[in-house]
Amino acid sequence: MEFDIFEVEGLSREEVEKIAFETGFCKRKSGKLIIPDFLHCFCLHSLDGFTSYNDIAGIIFNKTDVSLTKQAFQQRMSDECVAFFERVLEKIIESKHSSKITNEQVWLDKFNRILVQDSTIIRLPPRLFDEFSGVKNAHANVCNARIQGVYDLISRRFTQFSIDPYSKNDLSAAKDIKIEPKDLVLRDRGYFCTNADLDLAEKKADSIYRFKHGTKIYNTESDKEFNLLNYLRKYNSIDKVVSIGTNEKHLVRIVAEPVTEEVANLRRMKAKKESSHKKPSKELLALMEWTIFITSIKDKEINFDIIFNLYSLRWRIENIFKTWKSNFNFNKIQNVCAKQLKVLLTARLIMITFFNNWLYAPLSKLVKKRTHKQISFMKLMNYIVKNKDIIPKLINLKELKSNDFDALVRYSTYDLRKRENFEDRFDSILIDLKCLQE
Numbered sequence: 001m002e003f004d005i006f007e008v009e010g011l012s013r014e015e016v017e018k019i020a021f022e023t024g025f026c027k028r029k030s031g032k033l034i035i036p037d038f039l040h041c042f043c044l045h046s047l048d049g050f051t052s053y054n055d056i057a058g059i060i061f062n063k064t065d066v067s068l069t070k071q072a073f074q075q076r077m078s079d080e081c082v083a084f085f086e087r088v089l090e091k092i093i094e095s096k097h098s099s100k101i102t103n104e105q106v107w108l109d110k111f112n113r114i115l116v117q118d119s120t121i122i123r124l125p126p127r128l129f130d131e132f133s134g135v136k137n138a139h140a141n142v143c144n145a146r147i148q149g150v151y152d153l154i155s156r157r158f159t160q161f162s163i164d165p166y167s168k169n170d171l172s173a174a175k176d177i178k179i180e181p182k183d184l185v186l187r188d189r190g191y192f193c194t195n196a197d198l199d200l201a202e203k204k205a206d207s208i209y210r211f212k213h214g215t216k217i218y219n220t221e222s223d224k225e226f227n228l229l230n231y232l233r234k235y236n237s238i239d240k241v242v243s244i245g246t247n248e249k250h251l252v253r254i255v256a257e258p259v260t261e262e263v264a265n266l267r268r269m270k271a272k273k274e275s276s277h278k279k280p281s282k283e284l285l286a287l288m289e290w291t292i293f294i295t296s297i298k299d300k301e302i303n304f305d306i307i308f309n310l311y312s313l314r315w316r317i318e319n320i321f322k323t324w325k326s327n328f329n330f331n332k333i334q335n336v337c338a339k340q341l342k343v344l345l346t347a348r349l350i351m352i353t354f355f356n357n358w359l360y361a362p363l364s365k366l367v368k369k370r371t372h373k374q375i376s377f378m379k380l381m382n383y384i385v386k387n388k389d390i391i392p393k394l395i396n397l398k399e400l401k402s403n404d405f406d407a408l409v410r411y412s413t414y415d416l417r418k419r420e421n422f423e424d425r426f427d428s429i430l431i432d433l434k435c436l437q438e
Contacts (some may be wrong), residue, residue, distance in 0.1 A: 020093065024329055025076070025084035033072075037064045039088065043354075046347035047385055049332030077340045085346040089110070092353050093159060110433060111184040114153040116290035116314050117177055117191060120168055120321040124341065129369075131338040132168040148173050151317050153426065156361045161349050162340060164264065179203045184297075186314045192294070194245040201250065201296055208311050213284045218243045229283055232290055233258060239304065244294075255304045256292040260365055264289045265436070302433075305399050309429050316422055323378045327385045328352065355381060359394055363408065364423075366397055370405075373413040374423040380412040 013036040018037045020026035036097055041063050042056065053070035061067050124132055124143040134143040146168060150160035160178055170188065174196035181204040182257045189212040200207050210413065217226040220243055239258045243249040259267075267288040293307050324330050328348050336344070364375045384391060393404050 008388045011088070011095065016088065016092070019087050020084055023083040023087055024080040025078075032066055032068060033060075034064060034066060037066070041349050042343075044388070045316065046344055047328055047351055049329035057317050070177055077337065077343060078337065082339055082342045082346070085350070089161065089346055089350050092357075093161075100129065103158055110182070111133060112180065112182040113155070113159075113309070114184045114186065115150055115177070116153060116186045117148070117150045117157065118188065118314070118317045118321070119148045119173070120324070121146055121166065122345070125335045127157040127335060128338055132165045145341075145345070147175070149321075150177055151315060151320065152317060153313055156364070157356055160351055163345050175199055179205045181205065184208070184310070186311055188314070194248075194250055197252070197296065198245070198248065198250045206245065206296045208239065208293055208295045208297070208307055210311070211254070211256075211294055213287065215244060215294070216246065218249065219249065228254070234285070237290075238302075239300065241298065241371075252294050252296055253298055254292065255307055256290040256296055257292050257304050284326050306429070308434055309425070309432070313426060313429065319422070323381050324352065326378070327381045355384060359391070360383060362396060362397060367409055367413065371413075373409060376414050381410045383408070
């Protein structure tokens with residue numbers, strides 16, 4: 001092989017074999033299958049969407065000269081195999097070796113990490129409905145899986161993944177996030193609940209959410225319920241510390257500014273369209289005249305505009321999910337068993353982590369330094385997946401030839417345009433936060 005994914009990640013072949021024995025995937029050392037080679041081949045070719053055991057056997061033979069039957073691979077798709085792939089993914093995410101190549105953005109005194117948590121839905125064969133659930137009624141029977149991801153915008157690395165049944169919604173996953181002090185967590189209102197936000201505060205982390213209608217807000221002075229709509233109608237904006245929660249009160253800051261009539265009307269149209277079973281309340285429709293955030297950040301220097309700009313970075317993970325579905329064949333899920341599906345999806349997540357850690361982050365830095373251009377995550381992933389033979393060349397930046405670098409710039413950078421891209425916006429926000437510290 002021209003390169004080994006896991007040795008690049010700092011995970012030696014011996015460590016991979018050790019994980020295989022610890023998880024029970026491998027039970028004897030004299031077996032024909034070389035585990036690190038199997039792992040490398042399976043992960044690399046999982047991007048092509050293959051699921052046939054016969055294909056797996058053929059690929060392994062061509063790459064390693066190890067001849068095994070398709071039945072041998074079918075028998076290996078066990079709970080132990082799932083555990084093996086999940087443990088490898090966990091080790092790669094936690095690798096100190098890969099953390100050395102994080103981008104050299106401005107590191108902030110206020111936040112060490114800016115984490116975005118979100119989920120994406122993967123359509124599955126109906127036969128997996130009992131394992132993963134979905135939507136079932138008189139007219140349709142749709143099976144789905146939900147992939148949760150946590151992405152650090154500063155280091156450009158995923159810190160966490162999970163593959164869950166569709167029935168485990170975002171609210172259920174809110175407390176699963178692994179938090180460190182001085183984290184800032186950006187999440188959609190679907191993750192908001194008082195207990196989850198209180199848990200973040202206890203771990204000395206901050207959060208920003210869009211306001212979730214129906215959340216009970218109380219005056220800190222009188223402990224009486226606070227009427228947000230009346231306040232906004234009177235003052236047109238708000239920046240106030242209030243308390244939330246019924247049993248255990250929790251102090252948060254609520255900030256809001258008005259939007260244009262056009263934006264408010266578009267929000268109302270969308271709400272009515274998405275609420276087919278129950279019409280949105282008059283209060284909810286009225287509140288759409290404002291953009292409202294709940295945050296644990298008490299520093300008033302971090303005003304509405306900065307909070308708005310920070311929260312707008314959340315769309316980055318949605319762009320990443322879109323890239324997955326466009327380039328990593330997440331839509332190619334044949335009629336497989338649940339165990340094989342989990343192995344296949346985990347293998348793709350391993351490759352995504354590898355591409356983020358060892359290609360996107362360092363190449364972005366190199367291209368910006370040499371050309372002042374910004375790499376597009378979506379374009380880069382498309383270029384790599386369509387040209388997998390370029391991966392070994394891109395890993396070793398010191399030996400990257402000029403023609404390979406020129407091709408990378410040509411096919412993977414943003415087009416020249418006036419519209420601000422994510423990298424421009426992110427740099428601008430970090431500069432604003434740095435200025436507050438000086």
